[in-house]
Amino acid sequence: MRLLANSVHTFVKTMTERETDPINQARVRMLFYILVAYAIFGLTLIFAYSYNFQLLKLIRASTIFFFASLFIAFIYYANVWRGVAHAVLILMTLLGGWGNLLIFVHGINAATLQYIWMASALGFYMKGPKWGWFYSTINILPVFIDVAFTDRTYFRLDVDPEVVVRPVYIYVLTFDFFIITFLHYFFFKTYSKNFLTLTQTKNDLNQTNRKLNEIIYDVKKLSNARMDFLSTMSHELRTPLNGVIGLTEVLLKQNPRKDQEETLSILRFSAENLLALVNDILDFNKLESSKVELENTLFNLDNLIRNIHASMLIKSEVKGLELNLFIDEDIEKRSMYGDPTRLTQVLVNLIDNAIKFTEKGFVNISCAIAERDNQRIRIDFVIEDSGIGIEENNQEKVFDSFIQASPSINRNYGGTGLGLSIVKRVLALHQSGISLKSLPGKGTRISFDIWFELARQNFEGNLIGREEKPISDIDFSDLKVLVAEDNLVNVYVLQQTLLQKDIRPDVAENGKKVVELLLEKDYDVILMDLHMPEMDGEEATKIIRSLNDGRKANIPIIALTAVVNDLIIENVIRNGMTDYVAKPFRPDDLFGKLQKVVTNR
Known part of the structure; x- marks a missing residue:
């Protein structure tokens, strides 16, 4: 049976x-x-x-x-x-x-x-x-x-x-009733079983969702912990780097001997390399968390690219490379809206890579108009070198995070492997992509394009919007600056940097002293460190913004911080500060912020 x-x-x-x-x-x-x-x-x-x-x-x-x-x-x-x-x-x-x-x-x-x-x-x-x-x-x-x-x-x-025949009829009736009962029993048993299965599946899914929510919560905690760690490390690394880079800049401006100048240049180069690594990690963290938004400011692309070219010349000359620049003539006359900071980040990363991986020959930078209409313009950018090239099977990998073309690259050239990943993510924000062509031993060609909104003009042909003058054309000598900083090295760096533009600032070692000096004297701008004893920069700013004297209450306050993340920047703006400068800073970064103060004054 x-x-x-x-x-x-x-x-x-x-x-x-x-x-x-x-x-x-x-x-x-x-x-x-x-x-x-x-x-x-x-x-x-x-x-x-x-x-x-x-x-x-x-x-x-x-x-x-x-x-x-x-x-x-x-x-x-x-x-x-x-x-x-x-x-x-x-x-x-x-x-x-x-x-x-x-x-x-x-x-x-x-x-x-x-x-x-x-x-x-x-x-x-x-x-x-x-x-x-x-x-x-x-x-x-x-x-x-x-x-x-x-x-x-x-x-x-x-x-x-x-x-x-009665017995047969009874048999037929019994069988028919059995079939009818069987139909309902069997189908609804199956229905019930499937319903229970669906219910169990739903319960399992709810349980899985609860576990996923717990995992997401843990991941967020881990992410926040990572952000806190990076912020702390950023502050701890940037503070001494601010002194190293700032004082190196100051010494280079004091007519050192040839051998001293060479030593100082190497010192600055090493410090800036370390700063670049810190910035790459922080930038990647921000881009990965999708918290980056593009600016839309008026700028001149020709000036931007020529400044980048000039800043990269030293690196190329040290290696004996030709750093050639080709810019479409029509670009020189055009101003446009975009994010010059992020564009600079992309170009610097790509040009720096090209120089790093090229031992002899050239690095070419070209910029040309590909398409235009009455309101927009599409610019093609190309960076080409005669360097070591990339194997075909590694060309996709180089855009991944913390990945380099081969282990020997890190040993021979260093780096975090984040540069091209950052470039890819920034270009994605511009609704653009990157094209790479490379032959081992022959060189690499990287290209991308970006749409920009053209600057509008009024009926007289003047630009609607304002491009800032070169910093060298600005007179800062009568600018009254109050520096709030408790670190003596940073104070010295700021004093020596500001003296380059004949600015002699007053110094306050904490927020309480800042408020006292502001009540006694008139200032045009305050350079405010966030972390100080007795009273920090944020608390001092709140007190200043609540003053009865309208002019003093609205004084521009530029935050100085070695911790650069979205939360800090949001707090800076929310607490009433006008802008911020990340330490360590290049002199032009600081003077660019002060230029706005002079212009608005």
Whole structure:
């Protein structure tokens, strides 16, 4: 018996595994079990009707047995259960309700109603709502015909009804009730099972979501901890670097001997390299967290590129390289809106890479107009070198974070592997991409393009918007500056830097002293360190902004901070500071901020 049950289970499993939908799998099983039951039912009735010599019912029983067996074969070998379901419903309709009305009973009896119920339920369970309604309608129709027409000879075939043998009739009724009960039980058992499965899946999903939320929370905590760590490290590294770079700049301005100048240049180069590594890590962190937004300020692209070229000349000359610059003549006359800071970051990274990986030959920088209309202009940028090149299978990798073309690159050239990743992310903010062509030993060509909005002009041809004058053309000598800084090295760096423009600042070692000096004297701008004893820069700023003297309350306050992240910058602006300068700073960075003060004054 167990062997037979296992065989039937394997047989049914083979048929149902062809379907992926659990409901369809249930339909196949249900149809198979019904056909097996009807095959046994038909075979039993064949013997019963043969014994009672009931020819018409014998034919019906033989038909049921034949087609039930045939349909089982069709389902198993041809996988046409959908068509078989239709055939079963049609036969049930013809041999059941309509057969009983016209041939076997000449009316409606209990067995007829059972056939109608079976066909209706099977229609819905096997074929869905539309076919369910169809088969229900054509099966119920004999009941209405029987009720509507009282003349029992009307619509009847010229055949006498079969004599009902009570034991056989009871057997038929019992079987029909069993099938009806089985249909509902089996389908709703499957429905319930799937519903429970869905409920369990939903609960599992909710549990998974809770775990994911916990993981996300932990990741955010880790990310915040990383940001705090980077901010702390930024401050700890930038503060001494501010002294090294600032004092190096000061010494280079004091006409050192040739050997001293060379030593100072190497010192500045090393310090700036270290600063570049710190900046790369912080910039990458900001770009990765999607907290960077592009500025839209008026600038002259020609001036920007020429300044970048000039700043990179020293590096190229040290290596004996030609650093060539090609700028489209039309660009010289055009001012445009964009983010000059981020564009500088992209170009400096690419040019610095080109110089780093080129031992001899050249590095070419070109900038040309590719497309223009009345409002916008598209500029093509190309940086080309005769350097070591990149293997084809590594050309995609170099844009990944912390990845370099090969391990030897880091050993020979250093770096974090973040430069090109930063470039890629910044260009993505500009809705642009980067194109790289390279041959090992031959050199590399990197290109990208950016759309800029052209500066508008009034009817007299003057620019709407204002480009800032070169810093060298600004007179800073009468600018009254108050420096708030407690670190003596930083104070000395600031004093010596400001003296380059004949600015002699007053110094306050904490926020409390800043407020006192401001109440005593008039100043044009305050350079405010954020972290000071007794009273920090943020608290001092709040007090200044609340002063009754409107001029002093609105004095420009430029924050000086070695910690540069979005939270610090937001706090700087929210607490009333006008702008900020990141330490360590280049003199031009500081004078660029002071230039705005002079212009607005």
